[in-house]
Amino acid sequence: DKKLIIVLLDNHGFGSINGLSKSCGSLGFGNRFRYRDPKTGKLTGEFLEIDYLKNAKSLGAHGVEAKTRDQFKNALSEAKDSTRTTVIVVELEPSRGPSYDSWWDVPVADVSEMPTVQKARENYEQNVKKERYHL
Incomplete structure (x- = not known):
């Protein structure tokens, strides 16, 4: 049997595309998984809560959440030792990440x-x- 180790980076939407959109002068649209603001009707409310661990488990995979570097190292070690596909969910800062030395x-x-x-x-x-x- 084959197994996978999947590292799911959760930035609450399409963070890199949102940053790219804004760098092109746009306001960004539809790149964030948010609720509608009840007052304005705009998608500026709280972030949607998507349970990626439950989704992974519903597909038969083992799911692990990593909130720190040590937790990630442990999750990766656990995933390597496992005979099952493992999904490691890492929540990221929803705004921009670090920049790169390229264009x-x-x-x-x-x-x-x-x-x-x-x-x-x-x-x-x-x-x-x-x-x-x-x-």
Whole structure:
């Protein structure tokens, strides 16, 4: 039998895409798993509580939550010793994570009425001039 060790990084939605969207001048939309705010009807309420451990267990996997580095090391060791597929759930900071020493060439809209997008386009045009090709 084959088994998997799955590390599920829970940032309450699509955090990296949300950051990318905002870096392109957008306000971000639909990238967070949130309840609607009862006053505004917008998706700015509390984060949805998704029980990934129960989901993993419902599929026959062993589920472990890791909230600290030591818990993660122990969970990984336990998963390696197990004969079953194991899902290790690690909750991350829902906002931006650490930055990287690289630039992702994602074109920004060339035409927009939003000042934030216009500024992001200016930044994009400057950065694309510095892009290096490795061929």
